[in-house]
Amino acid sequence: MFKIRTLHISDFLKLKEYLKEDSNLSSISSSTTNKIACILQSCIPINLRFVPSIHIAVEGKNILGFVSLKCLSKSNNCWQIEEVFVLDQERNKGVGEELLRYVLSVYGSEGIEHFLAEVDSQNIPAISLFHECGFRRYAKVAFYEKELTLDKLESKSFLDKDFILRAQIKNDMNDLEKLELSTIPSDLRPALGRSKDFFKNIKDSVVMIDKSRNLIVGWSHINKLSTDNYLIELKLSPGWTHLYEGFLNTIIYDYITCEVNKIKLTVKAVDYNTELTQTLAQSGFVQTETKELLVRTIWLKVKERKKKTSPFALPRTAPT
Structure with missing residues (x-):
């Protein structure tokens, strides 16, 4: 045993x-x-x-x-x-x-309250195991890959002068939490919305700022897996999602430093972020892997305090 x-x-x-x-x-x-x-x-x-x-x-x-x-x-x-x-x-x-x-x-x-897991969509036994323990599918996570030659990126696909990118700093945490929640469907926010504590512990991240509004409208995490292999996660606020191509290309050109000119880039995207998945498909990225995003929520029952009653089962009241 x-x-x-x-x-x-x-x-x-x-x-x-x-x-x-x-x-x-x-x-x-x-x-x-x-x-x-x-x-x-x-x-x-x-x-x-x-x-x-x-x-x-x-x-x-x-x-x-x-x-x-x-x-x-x-x-x-x-x-x-x-x-x-x-x-x-x-x-x-x-x-x-x-x-x-x-x-x-x-x-x-x-x-x-919330437990989540990303399980390979092809791993049926593992998905069944999580389902037996009360997990439910909330979304699908996909990974898109493409080999890129850095010196062949077209400048017209970059962001214009109204937007700037810079490294994430400590003062960004509250804005990043708001950005995170704005990109997630309202019914999924309680479980999937990552807080400022999450962003505080993430290194190698950049933010995109709309200078005219002095507002953070984008965020990206750049994870260097090896010399020529990178994994990127990025998101844009609603209203700025048409800038995904420029945002991604600017990140590649300005923030990816490697010894070789050719790299393999993997971008992580969730299925409810349709603007990003469409941009990746149109830009020649190929979907190589999918995972099920499974969530289990623990509902703690709060016991209501019972009202004290008199021996005659009537509510006890203060004397008059």
Whole structure:
């Protein structure tokens, strides 16, 4: 019979073996380079944790699997489940489901309201697992790729002089939170709207400013995966979405520095952002991967305080 517990320092050697078998286990990769911070998470209140939390299923001295999750937004109590991993020989035994239900129970009891996960659309068993644990599909996330030669970008496709791009700074947080909410359908905002706490922890990000209004109307995160491979996420406020092509090309030309002239660029887009997906398709980007954006909301029932009644079942009133 297995049990679920938090990560111990002695577990890292075994986790490194998993990393050798599957290089896509990104949360384990980052955690093994920051062991102390990862271990200390179990001593820190959930709402103050700053690196992914990892919980493992163990039977004796053997690790059967793990679940990794991180805080996505403190203001709306949203955590993202990054990975659920179970050894091949231990699958179909309920280990993955118990790991998921464990974090939903523990973190939900601490006030976390929303849990989300991005699951490969082709991974039917994983999608079924999340559905069994109460997750529902909110949107589809797509990744578009294109090989670009930097010196062949046309200047006419850049932004005009009314707009400027600069690095994200601390004073932008409130405006970025408003920008984020404006780009998400109203019924999805409680779960998917990322707060200023999220943007505060993101590096290598730029904002686009409409100089005539002195207003932040765009944001982009540039993630350098390798020397010639970049992943970009970007969004524009409603009313400025016609500038996606110029925004993207300006980012590529001004903010991507590499030793080679030819790069592979991947852009992440959510299906409700139709203006961006259309721009990418028209610009020659090819959709290479899709993921289901799954969400589980924990509704904590607030018990109403019962009114005190007199022995005769009538409301007790002050004497007159």
